Amino acid sequence: MGIQIKNLVKKFGDFLALDNISFDVKPGELVALLGPSGCGKTTLLRTIAGIEDSDGGEILLKGRETSDLNPSERNVGFVFQHFALFKNMTVFENIAFGLNVKPKKERLSKKEIEERVTELLSLVQMDWAAKRYPSQLSGGQRQRIALARALAIRPSVLLLDEPFSALDAKVRQELRKWLRKLHEDLNITTIFVTHDQEEALELADKIVIVNHGKIEQIGTPEEVYENPASPFVYSFIGNVNVFHKRYDGSLIQAAEDSEELKEKAYIRPHDVVISVAKERKDDVKGVISHIRSMRSYVYLEINSSEVNGLIEAEIDRNKFNESNFQVGDEIYVSLENVKFFGADSYSI
Amino acid sequence: MSKFFSKKTGIIPGFNLTFSYTTIYLLILLILPLIGILYTAFGNGFSSFKEIITSDRVIASYKISFMTALFAAIVNAVFGTIIAWTLVRYKFPFRKLLDALVDLPFALPTAVAGISLATLFSPEGWIGKIITPLHINAVNSQLGITIALIFIGFPFVVRNVQPVLEEFDKEVEEAAAILGANRFQVFKKVIFPNIVPSILTGFTLAFARALGEYGSVIFISGNIPFETEITPLLIMAQLDQFDYAGAAAIASALLGIALLSIFILNLIQYYNNKKFVR
Amino acid sequence: MALQKKQGFFSVKTLLIILTFLFFFIMVFLPLALVIHEGFNKGVAVYLESIKNDEVKSAIKLTLIAASVSVILNTTFGLSTAWFMTKFKFKGKTLYNTLLDIPFSISPVIVGLMFVVLLGRNSKIGQILEAHDIKIIFALPGIILVTVFVTLPFIAKELIPLMQEQGKEEEEAALSLGASGWKTFLKVTLPNIKWGLLYGIILCSARAVGEFGAVSVVSGHIRGETNTIPLHVEILYNEYEFTAAFAVATILVAFAIVTLIVKTIIERKYSLELKK
Numbered sequence: 043m044g045i046q047i048k049n050l051v052k053k054f055g056d057f058l059a060l061d062n063i064s065f066d067v068k069p070g071e072l073v074a075l076l077g078p079s080g081c082g083k084t085t086l087l088r089t090i091a092g093i094e095d096s097d098g099g100e101i102l103l104k105g106r107e108t109s110d111l112n113p114s115e116r117n118v119g120f121v122f123q124h125f126a127l128f129k130n131m132t133v134f135e136n137i138a139f140g141l142n143v144k145p146k147k148e149r150l151s152k153k154e155i156e157e158r159v160t161e162l163l164s165l166v167q168m169d170w171a172a173k174r175y176p177s178q179l180s181g182g183q184r185q186r187i188a189l190a191r192a193l194a195i196r197p198s199v200l201l202l203d204e205p206f207s208a209l210d211a212k213v214r215q216e217l218r219k220w221l222r223k224l225h226e227d228l229n230i231t232t233i234f235v236t237h238d239q240e241e242a243l244e245l246a247d248k249i250v251i252v253n254h255g256k257i258e259q260i261g262t263p264e265e266v267y268e269n270p271a272s273p274f275v276y277s278f279i280g281n282v283n284v285f286h287k288r289y290d291g292s293l294i295q296a297a298e299d300s301e302e303l304k305e306k307a308y309i310r311p312h313d314v315v316i317s318v319a320k321e322r323k324d325d326v327k328g329v330i331s332h333i334r335s336m337r338s339y340v341y342l343e344i345n346s347s348e349v350n351g352l353i354e355a356e357i358d359r360n361k362f363n364e365s366n367f368q369v370g371d372e373i374y375v376s377l378e379n380v381k382f383f384g385a386d387s388y389s390i
Numbered sequence: 391m392s393k394f395f396s397k398k399t400g401i402i403p404g405f406n407l408t409f410s411y412t413t414i415y416l417l418i419l420l421i422l423p424l425i426g427i428l429y430t431a432f433g434n435g436f437s438s439f440k441e442i443i444t445s446d447r448v449i450a451s452y453k454i455s456f457m458t459a460l461f462a463a464i465v466n467a468v469f470g471t472i473i474a475w476t477l478v479r480y481k482f483p484f485r486k487l488l489d490a491l492v493d494l495p496f497a498l499p500t501a502v503a504g505i506s507l508a509t510l511f512s513p514e515g516w517i518g519k520i521i522t523p524l525h526i527n528a529v530n531s532q533l534g535i536t537i538a539l540i541f542i543g544f545p546f547v548v549r550n551v552q553p554v555l556e557e558f559d560k561e562v563e564e565a566a567a568i569l570g571a572n573r574f575q576v577f578k579k580v581i582f583p584n585i586v587p588s589i590l591t592g593f594t595l596a597f598a599r600a601l602g603e604y605g606s607v608i609f610i611s612g613n614i615p616f617e618t619e620i621t622p623l624l625i626m627a628q629l630d631q632f633d634y635a636g637a638a639a640i641a642s643a644l645l646g647i648a649l650l651s652i653f654i655l656n657l658i659q660y661y662n663n664k665k666f667v668r
Numbered sequence: 669m670a671l672q673k674k675q676g677f678f679s680v681k682t683l684l685i686i687l688t689f690l691f692f693f694i695m696v697f698l699p700l701a702l703v704i705h706e707g708f709n710k711g712v713a714v715y716l717e718s719i720k721n722d723e724v725k726s727a728i729k730l731t732l733i734a735a736s737v738s739v740i741l742n743t744t745f746g747l748s749t750a751w752f753m754t755k756f757k758f759k760g761k762t763l764y765n766t767l768l769d770i771p772f773s774i775s776p777v778i779v780g781l782m783f784v785v786l787l788g789r790n791s792k793i794g795q796i797l798e799a800h801d802i803k804i805i806f807a808l809p810g811i812i813l814v815t816v817f818v819t820l821p822f823i824a825k826e827l828i829p830l831m832q833e834q835g836k837e838e839e840e841a842a843l844s845l846g847a848s849g850w851k852t853f854l855k856v857t858l859p860n861i862k863w864g865l866l867y868g869i870i871l872c873s874a875r876a877v878g879e880f881g882a883v884s885v886v887s888g889h890i891r892g893e894t895n896t897i898p899l900h901v902e903i904l905y906n907e908y909e910f911t912a913a914f915a916v917a918t919i920l921v922a923f924a925i926v927t928l929i930v931k932t933i934i935e936r937k938y939s940l941e942l943k944k
Contacts, residue, residue, distance in 0.1 A: 093564045113568045120568045126561040130583040140569035143579070188565075195569060402755045402839055403849035408748040415745050416767055419817055423782035424770075430785045469691055476688040480681055488688065490932045491696050496871075497924040497931075499878030500776075501898040502917045505905050506699040509706065509914075516698060541695055573680075602775025604881035605898070609905065622777040622881065629885060634785055641778040648773040652766065 044069045044104075044231055045090070045199060051098035052082075052089055052255075059085045061255040063099070067248075070229045072222075074236055074246035078278070082255040083235045087201050090233070091120050104198050119192030123204040125184040127176040133187050134172040137162055140195035162190040165224070182213040186220075193228075202234035206241070218244060239279050243267065251275050273383050276308050283309045283354055287382065293326070295351025308381045312339070314355035315376040316367070325374040328353060333369055335359075342367075344375060353377075427645070430638035442639040451621040452643070458532055458620070459600035462539030467593045469540075470547025471585070477548070478555040492549065495542045500605025507538050508609035530612030535620065538607045539600040546599065547592030554588045555581075587662040591655060598651040602644065703921050706914035718915035726893070727900040728919070730808065734883075734896065735876035738815040742872055743865070746823030750861075751853075754831040755839060765828075768821040779817050780885025783810060806888030811896065814882035819872045826868030827861060834860055863938040867931065874927040878920065 045067040052060035059082045067073050075083040088094040090101055092113035101108050108116050128136050135142075137159045141150055150158070163169045166186040176184055185205060192200060205221075206214040222245055225232060236242055242249050243263045251258040251266060251274075259271040270276035277284075285293040285307040293307055320327070328346030335341075340362040342355040353375055357365075367373065432439050442448065477489050495503065511528035512518045521528060528534045558581065566576045604622045611618040619627075621644055628637035708715050718724070749768075753761055771779075788794045788805045797804060804810045838860070842852040858865075880898040887894040895903065897920055904913035 091568055093568065113564070114570045114572065116568075118568060120565065122561045122565060124559075124561065126559065126565040128562060128566070128580055130580075139566065139571070139579070143566075143569065143571040143575045191565075191569070401843045402836060402852075403843075404853070405752050405756050408752040412745060412749045412752065412764075415748075419813070419820065420767060420770060423779075423786050423817070426786040426791070427778070427782050469687075472684055473688050473691065476684045480685060482685055488692055490928055491692065493928055493931065494696055494700075494924065497874045497878070497927045499880055499898045499901075499920050499924070501880040501901050502703065502878075502920050502924075503699065505901065505913060505917065506703050509910070510698055510702050516702065517694070541699075544691075544695070598773045602773070602778065604775060604777050604884075622775045625775075625777050625781060626885070629781060629784070634781075634788075634790060637781055638785055641775075641781050644775060645778060648775070649770075652769050652773055655769075656766070 044071070045233070046102040046105075047086075047090070047099070048102070049099040050086070050089065050096055050101065052085055052094065053097050059255050060089065060096075063252075063255075063257060065250055065257060065260055067231055067233060069231055071247045072225050072232045072234070072245060074234055074242035074249045075252055076236055076239060076242040076249050076278070077252035077258075079237060081252045083237075083252045084203055086252065087203055087233060087235050090199075091118050091201050092116050093120075117195070117197050117199075119195065119197035119200045121185070121188050121192050121200075121202045121205050123208050125176070125181075125188045125208075127184055127188060127191070129176050131175075132172065133163075133168070133174050133176070133179070134159055136176070136187060137191045137194050139191060158194060159190075162194055165193075166190045180213075181209045182217055185209065185217065189224075193230075198231065200230050200232040202232065204235050204237070207236070207238070214241075221245065243279070251278065253278075270308075270381065273306065273308065276381060276383075281311050281354065281356070283311060283314070283377075285309070285349060285351075293349050293377070295349050305382045305384055307377075308383065309377050309379065311341075311354045311356040313377070313379040314353060314357075315378060316342070316344070316355060316357065316373045317376070318373060320374045322376055325376050326353070328373060328375055330367060330369050330371050330373060333367070344373065346375065424645075427638050427641055430634055431642040433638075434635050438635070439639050439642075442636050443643045447615055447619070448621075448624065448640055448643075450616045451619050451624045451640075454532060454535070454617075454619065455601055455621040455644075458535045458539055459597050459603075462536045462543055462600050463593050463597035465536075465540050466543040466547045466596045467589055470544050470592055470596075471551055471589055473544070474548045474551035474555055478552055492545050495545050500542065500603070501609075503541055503606040504538065504609040507541060507606065508534075511537065511610065529610055530614060530618060532618060534610040534612075535607050535618060538610050539603060542603055542606050543596030543600050546595040547589065550588040550592035550595070551585055554585050558584065587658055590658050594651055594655045594658065598648055598655075601647060601651075700921060703914050703917050706910060707918045709914070710911050714911060715915045715918075718912040719919060723895070724897075724900065724916055724919075727895045727897045727916075730811070730894070731877055731896040731898075733808065734811045734815045735873055737812050738819050738876045739869055739872050741816055742819055742823050743869060745820065746827050746868060747865075749824040750827035750831045751857075753828055755836045768824055771818055771820045776814075776818060776879065776881025777885060779814050779882040783813055783817075783886055787813075805886050807894060810886040811883050811894065814886050815876050815879055818879050818882055819875045822872040822875065823865065823868035826864050826871070830861055830864040831857075863934060867934050870927060870931050870934070874924065877923055 047066070048064050050060050050063040051058075061082075063082075063086060075086060077083045085094060089096050090103075092108070092111060092115075096109050099109075103116060103118070128139065131139070138155050141155045141158065144150075159172075160169070163172060166189060168183060168186055168190070171179065171183065171187070176187070179187065185208075189202075189205075206217050209217065218241060225245075234245070246263060248260065248262055249266050250260050253274055259266055259275045261269070266275060267279050270279060273284075276282055285295050286303045287293055287305050287307050289304050317325075326346050326348045328344040328348070330342055331345040331352070332343035333340065336356075338359060339356045340359055342357060344353040344355060346353055355375070473488075473492070477485060477492075508529065509515050510517050511521075511534060513522045513529070518528065526533070528537060562580060563576055566580045571579065602622055603620075604626070607620055608623060611620065611623070613619050613623050615624075621640060625637045625640050625644075628634075628640065707718075749764065752758060753764060784805055785791060786793060787797065787810070789798060794805070804813065838856050839852050842856045843849070847855070878898060879896075880902070883896055884899060884902070887896070887899055897916060901913050901917050901920070904910075904916060
């Protein structure tokens with residue numbers, strides 16, 4: 043009951059939006075399509091739904107090739123970024139829409155439709171809204187209705203296009219948790235598109251990272267965070283310090299053009315350890331140039347002539363408060379868990 | 391005057407100047423003539439007024455004006471919507487040209503339209519030649535009047551419906567399609583309800599315009615009393631006989647209907663805003 | 669949009685396109701073609717004769733004068749109205765907007781009648797005018813008056829939503845920097861509304877040139893003196909001078925087409941600024 047995408051290609055004129063995309067979604071999985079704006083993730087989702095045509099490759103839903111089917115025939119549920127509710131219909135009519143437009147043979151009785159809509163309204167915790175119009179609801183409420191509407195037709199697959207990006211930060215957080223719970227309850231195969239790596243890391247069973255119409259990496263949140271396959275994935279998934287590594291082993295941030303460099307070194311700010319004295323051979327000396335308190339951690343900028351640049355560090359707040367560091371202090375920096383990539387590109 | 395502004399806000403000058411200029415302009419050019427007509431209409435007393443506007447020939451003209459205007463407006467509502475839909479949703483050769491030509495009835499003097507349509511549909515005319523053998527008589531008949539009124543009215547509907555269709559949220563249509571609706575269902579349940587107010591607005595504008603239309607109609611209608619004499623023409627006839635009171639009386643009745651239609655129009659806008667406030 | 673896979677030849681789309689073309693053919697193309705055809709019916713020489721005579725020349729002159737004066741007056745009116753309605757908190761917007769709708773919904777014949785009743789020989793004002801030998805009705809001033817009336821709202825209605833949208837911050841900024849009211853208007857407001865203003869002027873001119881019914885009532889139909897081009901067309905037609913009538917009509921057709929072209933160009937290029 044899953045999804046299989048095989049060698050999917052999509053062009054807009056000369057522009058190649060999807061370049062031979064292949065991946066699988068297991069039944070019941072919650073997969074995130076993650077990538078920067080314009081990378082093709084929304085195009086991919088819309089092509090799966092059928093509202094864009096593909097120019098090559100296969101889309102198998104429940105084992106069935108669907109590239110030739112109309113969107114109305116694919117039995118998918120789709121939730122839009124800006125809700126796309128029918129503003130001339132009540133909430134009830136919106137949710138019932140998919141059930142009301144079925145051909146007479148397949149249509150449920152009026153009573154059955156009413157039951158299912160009521161059920162869904164309970165599911166999304168909006169029983170009270172049945173007779174309201176979309177214009178009377180808040181953004182978060184509208185999105186829940188949009189979800190209920192998509193689920194009404196019992197789709198085999200649920201597709202969400204940046205479902206929360208049009209909402210306030212607080213509402214976004216709430217709905218994220220809510221979606222996670224909903225997915226656990228319903229266990230429906232789901233793909234959602236986002237450009238927010240936090241959202242992907244928090245919600246998804248599996249993340250597909252897309253860039254320039256190609257897949258950069260597929261993996262669990264842990265996998266893509268701990269073992270990024272490329273510099274792009276590394277920097278996209280979290281914050282990063284980037285250094286060049288010379289042949290003599292030393293690290294430098296701003297390299298001269300003429301210098302021969304062996305590879306690039308990537309380090310997460312929270313893998314940076316600072317101490318008063320030089321603890322290890324490779325420790326780098328520097329001066330704290332900036333301290334900013336950020337809720338659960340403290341953000342530091344350390345100026346180091348040895349690496350000819352700035353090192354960013356994120357220190358656990360409690361640890362930092364014990365240490366008593368201040369701007370201007372001379373400290374030593376240990377760089378742990380360094381990932382190396384070839385001077386220009388991918389993981390070695 | 392003070393009920394029009396509670397307090398002068400901000401530092402922008404010129405309120406008194408512009409407000410006075412506009413209001414005096416309107417008083418002299420708009421209000422005064424209107425009062426003049428009403429005064430003349432009732433100049434000989436109310437019973438005389440009543441007698442004139444209820445006389446047979448006048449009532450016949452109301453009926454003719456009303457029916458032809460109504461029918462033309464209905465045809466315009468239907469075809470106007472079709473044209474707006476086609477221009478917005480489909481790509482085809484000459485589309486931009488047709489789009490520009492929609493405004494021709496607005497730009498062309500009514501007299502030119504009048505003589506052109508009259509000649510076109512006369513028994514020897516290009517179209518008249520074809521339809522006369524079929525016993526369809528477009529000249530000196532109410533059909534001819536209606537055709538002329540269709541000509542001058544269709545831009546109203548097209549130009550009102552077009553923007554609504556152009557701005558229509560594609561994602562809402564996509565949502566409906568994904569939920570299983572076929573194209574007819576998408577139109578009927580999702581698109582059409584949203585364009586009804588604009589169709590009604592265009593219809594009302596076309597109707598109001600058609601009621602008072604003169605230049606494009608007089609050549610094709612033949613102006614036969616009790617058959618093809620529209621009310622504006624009857625007013626003209628009274629004027630030619632220097633019966634100012636009579637003309638004014640009939641005009642007042644027509645004015646009343648015109649104002650009523652503005653009122654209905656505003657009502658439609660009001661309801662539209664209420665229901666679809668985002 | 670890929671919402672429907674197959675669009676056969678015999679689809680709704682084809683039907684609607686055919687209907688549209690049919691409608692335009694009968695209602696727009698044929699009437700236009702007919703005017704040109706009939707005008708040149710008796711050859712180019714006769715055509716030129718029909719439009720180059722003195723009566724036509726004075727009709728053109730009259731039309732242009734009436735139209736220009738109307739446009740100028742209504743431009744000042746439009747600017748004035750839009751100014752106080754959009755740059756201040758004005759509570760009477762609905763009333764004034766309704767008043768602006770009135771000229772559009774009154775039959776042209778009634779417009780002419782209103783001014784005849786008000787200023788003609790039988791009215792109080794008319795008698796005063798006659799005593800001073802001032803001719804308004806059945807003379808040029810009367811024609812100008814009715815033309816002003818029927819084209820009154822065009823520029824105002826174009827500017828009001830535009831200036832509403834643009835707000836008053838720029839003007840307030842200019843004033844706070846020391847500019848006078850007039851300077852602000854000329855250097856800040858006018859440049860912002862120039863396309864909307866031009867658009868309104870185009871619409872106003874087209875209507876002013878083409879006005880028939882109202883002018884017909886007040887003009888007296890005196891050839892060479894109080895005939896506008898549309899009236900002249902009517903006279904020729906009623907005298908069965910069909911070719912001449914259509915020949916003169918081609919002048920109006922040409923003007924209408926030029927209007928449409930200019931209008932379309934402005935629309936296409938500056939759709940944002942026109943808030944359409």
